[in-house]
Amino acid sequence: MLNKGCILILFCILLSARVVFSQTQKITSFFFETDLSVLDERQKEAFRQFASELDTKDITSISIFGYCDDRGRKGYNDxxxxxxxxxxxxxxxxxxxNTDKVKLLTGNGKVNLANPQNVIEQRAYNRRVDLVIGYTLKTFNNGDNILSDTLKVGDKIVLENILFENSRSVLLQESIPVLERITKIIKEKKQYNIAILGHICCNPPGRDVKDFETGEYNLSQARAKIIYDYLIYKGVEAKRLSYKGMMANFPLGKxxxxxxxxxxxxxxxxK
Known part of the structure; x- marks a missing residue:
């Protein structure tokens, strides 16, 4: 859900976003049980989903940072x-x-407790690996021709360069200038009512995947809704819009x- 705080953040990003960014990073963390160096099944599922959304041809660098909680000897934790x-x-x-793209792999040992409260939660968070994926420059089109005056009911247009954090319904910053241009065009083309359709990959038909932002299995719908919420916030009439999660039901074969x-x-x- 795009709440008021998220809208404010997006608006502030929009004010400063005027150029294409030279580097994109996707950062996520995976969490380990005490004394273990392998993931449990739940974290393995999270890893597989994260990896399924990587555009591997665009990766420029991979950095991997390992951590432990504050218990145990220094040598053991390292x-x-x-x-x-x-x-x-x-x-x-x-x-x-391709792990030739791993530019940095390091074990940072123990992470000390930040405060005396919530010790169990802090230690669970500190037993982790941070995975940082670097991407090449993204080139954005301005969307001038996405809605011609000859479209018919049922016609579909793929939105290029609308990017999300892996396994989340959170827009990446470099999507905002593109989305702003699309919003302007939709507001100009008042003759069209439009549905925003979210799609995922790599899953059987009829099954969505987890949105790690909310924990719900509705990622395709959640991504469509954040676009829907943004368009309404920017002044597109709600009666012209709808949204739907299409899961992995319509692969393009590409x-x-x-x-x-x-x-x-x-x-x-x-009319």
Whole structure:
């Protein structure tokens, strides 16, 4: 859900976003049980989902940082944190992700408690590996021709360069200038009623995947809704819009990157 705080953040980003950014990073963390250097099944599922959304051809660098909680001897924690980092590298290799792009792999040992409260939660968070994926420059089109005057009910338009954090319904910053241009065009083309359709990849038909922002299994719908909420916030009439999660029901046959998409579909034409 795009709450008032998120809208304010997006608005502030929009004020400063005038150029294409030279580097994109996706950062996520995976969490380990005490004394273990392998993930449990729940975290393995999170890793597989994260990896399924990586555009591997665009990766420029991978950095892996391992950590431990504050218990145990220094030498033990240093070794365990390195093992955890190497384990994540191994999982990347198993999924045929080119680990030659790993520019930094390090074990940072223990993380001290930040405060005396919530000790269990702090330690659970500190037993982790941070995975940082660097991407190449993204080139954005301005969307001038996305809504011609000859469209018919049922026609669909794929929105290029609308990017989300992996496994989340959170827009990446570099999507905002593109989305702003799309919003302007939709406001100008008042004759069209439009549905925003969210798609995911790499899943059986009829099944959505987890949105790690909310924990719910509705990622395709949540991504469509954040676009819907943004358009309304920017002044598009709500009666002209709808949204729907399409799950993985409509692969394009052009690879995983093409299947992870957001589309506009014409649902009505106002005379």
């Amino acid at each position: 070794t365990l944190s390195v093992k955890r980092a190497n384990y994540i590298k191994m999982l990347l290799e198993e999924l045929s992700i 690879g995983e990157k093409a299947d992870r998409r957001v589309e506009l579909q014409i649902t009505g034409i106002n």
